[in-house]
Amino acid sequence: MIKSRAGWSHRALMLLLMVYLLLPLAATLLYGFAKQWQTTVMPESWTLEWFGEMFRDLRFLEALWTSLYLCAISVALSLAVMLPAVFVITVYLPKWETFMKGIVVLPYAVPGVVAAVGLIRAYSGGPIDIAGTAYILIGAYFIVVLPYMYQGIRNSLITVSAVELLHSAELLGASRKRAFVTVILPNIWPGVIISTLLSFSVLFGEFVLTNMLVGGHIQTIQVYLYRRVGESGHLASAIAITYFLFILALSTVLMKLGKKMNGVAEK
């Protein structure tokens, strides 16, 4: 089953694919460090000026901070709402799972631009006028991460056989609440952390909803990047690469955690 030798055609194809996929990234990276780059294959001279300028730019730091705290609040809210909900559905109301799956797959089938139209219609004017505020964005973010959160928490609950664990704990005299907090939570925690980080990285890259719902009032890192693209290419490169490295670090942590968990599960 295991093929250790890949023919040269496979190697060539993979090489081509990797060059194709990495070329835009490499170009952005080089552009961020380039001082003079015209009509040559590699930049003529290098500089750290753009990165310096980026960190001196108050608007960048502000946008970064806005992104971080908006994502953190949304993910925390999602965690607080989804943990009990998925627990109740999976353990006590398994009949409703199909219905849940339908609800959870919707944000995946409905594009961001459509969701934004609905949200703007529902919340500009009328009794709840929260258009253009952080509240509507946090609500929208909650829906965006719904699939990841549901899937992550549900898989963890099933992997640790939550129902059996709960029965054992109750048999030994623990109350349901106590059983949930002291037995179930610590067991599903690693899986929950993974879906939390994944959700965070998804929200960090969100542009459509942010720009359409609050673009004029609140600048996240994506909206900021969009605004800067037209001004200075080098500066925008530096921002794009910094953003990418941050997401990369996040996904590396994610993958390490995932591997660790799989390793534990296979033992």
Place this chain on the structure above:
Amino acid sequence: MKQRNRWMLLGLVPFVVMVLAFQLAPIASMLAGSVRGPGGSGITFGHYVKIFESAYYLKAIKNSLLISFYSSLIGIVVGLACAYSITRFTPKIRDRLLMLSNMTSNFAGVPLAFAYIILLGNNGIFTLLFKEWGWDVFAGFNLYSWTGLVLVYVYFQVPLALLLLYPSFYGIRDQWKEAAMLLGARPWQFWRTVGLPMLTPAIFGTLGILFANAMGAYATAYALVGGNYNLLAIRIGSLVTGDVANQPELGSALAVLLAVSTIAAVILNHWMSKRSQRFTAAHASSGRASGQRRASRAKPWRAVKKEAGA
């Protein structure tokens, strides 16, 4: 016991409130808006009629459908070839390659459009280089046009196709290949009569996801061509947020049409993945295969990431 169960239901309340408020209510409001009569009263299908009578909006729909179709098709073809290639490597190298390709998928939306502007824009590195070297072949190329958009769309479709397709290659067992060879089949005959038919549900399923992904993509196109290129998602955006004239009802009707197309594509995927599960169910009992299956089932959720970014 009953009492305690009822108490447990309280845990569902915040979830139900959030979903109602931010998912179902907006969808209902959009549907209502799309059939709202002039002056806010009565029900009319006038907005839909207007769309289908307007050459401008029909063009937007046609452009979106075509770009989604072509970019998905190219994505599938490249993805299939690369997915097959990737299964020929050792698991360790395979995982590294997948990780790299997955990594690039974080580079969607605004940063991606920007990277392509650096490479191939009006003052892009390649654009200037080719001019310097006198390569006229590329002189006609314009990133901010149809070909440019397809090029950028394909970039985010390929890793997605690769990720969704490669697990299904493990459903084709080497024994079948050997059996076919023993019976005198040439490799292409095996792929034509056994391999490809086996992969068909996976291919159409993936096509559904890619299509929905491209139809809904907004950020990439918006950052690349702004409001200048006539795409459905872009039109909806400008109708609703009022880059031009604010016509929320028309925007709602267009949004409903877009949602119908992506939901249909996702249903196609769901349907097809059920079929391909039937194919692979037989050998899922062996540990390795079930591991593969688990991976393939878990992956689509991770893959949605692109939609959020694009």
